[in-house]
């Protein structure tokens with residue numbers, strides 16, 4: 001298959017793959033060969049390098065330990081049918097991390113350096129990138145932490161930007177079955193708080209809520225808007241998409257929702273590639289019963305279908321049911337994943353060829 005719109009040059013890059021059971025990988029951490037590290041000191045970032053030591057040694061009083069100064073990103077690299085290694089919109093992760101850093105009084109790691117670092121660390125770990133057809137991918141986790149000692153409450157002066165990579169299995173083994181979500185009594189974000197950035201602290205405070213939901217037999221939490229508790233926000237790590245009975249894609253808008261790159265890509269795909277009407281607006285909880293389909297979107301699973309939302313015993317069951325993804329969401333899923341896999345041409349710059 002020749003796809004010259006994406007492969008600018010052909011390279012021979014047969015590399016010895018690691019001897020892993022690719023088809024049966026879980027979603028967990030595994031130590032790989034290289035990680036990227038850059039340190040910030042005296043007001044500037046150093047040149048950065050690939051290193052082999054997976055451990056971080058820091059002073060006991062480092063800012064990250066005392067006041068949780070940390071933010072992160074998540075994206076994936078994977079092998080296409082032609083044997084190229086690609087990733088999806090890393091520039092968007094770079095930009096979002098710049099926003100996170102600014103809100104947390106951390107230094108910004110420049111976009112071009114971020115994308116270059118992703119490229120370097122994936123290339124160095126090419127042997128860990130799962131082969132095409134395994135359903136697995138290389139999860140890429142960029143993050144930044146405050147590293148010098150801080151005891152009085154203030155931002156650190158020194159920081160470390162790192163990227164670790166680890167091979168992960170398909171998020172859903174044996175296909176995506178619709179999940180059941182509970183309306184949480186906890187909030188994940190405050191009005192004018194940090195819900196819109198990818199800060200570790202947002203996850204620390206959501207752990208109790210998700211453990212509680214799991215104990216009660218639910219897969220995820222639906223968080224309402226913290227100010228009025230009448231509008232739909234998101235789950236702990238994925239944005240919502242809904243389909244109305246007349247086929248419009250609706251996705252919630254709020255200043256305390258984390259702007260998912262998957263969700264923003266879905267909006268483009270639905271409108272430009274599938275000719276759907278797309279609405280990005282406030283969504284009231286009372287509207288949910290009128291939607292035909294519901295899904296969660298994020299890098300990990302792309303789209304997970306939602307079959308049921310439970311609000312203190314009251315069930316909202318979507319007409320798409322508990323057996324399979326609804327038909328409109330399936331269409332979006334198929335189109336977006338085809339673009340990600342470079343089977344069809346997506347908007348310019350979405351698929352970044354690493355090697």
Ligand SMILES: *Cc1c(COP(=O)(O)O)cnc(C)c1O
Pocket residue numbers: 074198234235236237238239258259260261262263297298299300
């Ligand atoms: C990372 C994240 C998402 C998903 O974002 P993607 O860019 O699509 O992976 C959604 N919600 C929260 C709270 C997140 O942290």
